[in-house]
Amino acid sequence: MVQYISDLEPMEEGQMTEEEYDRAVLDLVTFLEYVGEPAKMVRGEIGAWVLFFLFIFGAVAYALKKEYWRDIH
Secondary structure (H helix, E strand, O other): OOOOOOOOOOOOOOOHHHHHHHHHHHHHHHHHHHHOOOOOOHHHHHHHHHHHHHHEEEEEHHHHHHHHHHHOO
């Protein structure tokens, strides 16, 4: 069973404003996401080319199948 912290109070005032804190956390999370999977951006680019290739290959394979089976049906 998961227990959540519901009554957490700051002990003293921080040095950052709320906007600075939000920006720092966003930068940290973005950095950790990139470090965790740096190849994600390259995978996205390659994925588009793979889908394009599969579409072209499928069209050629379908045309070839129609040509081969033309005399049988």
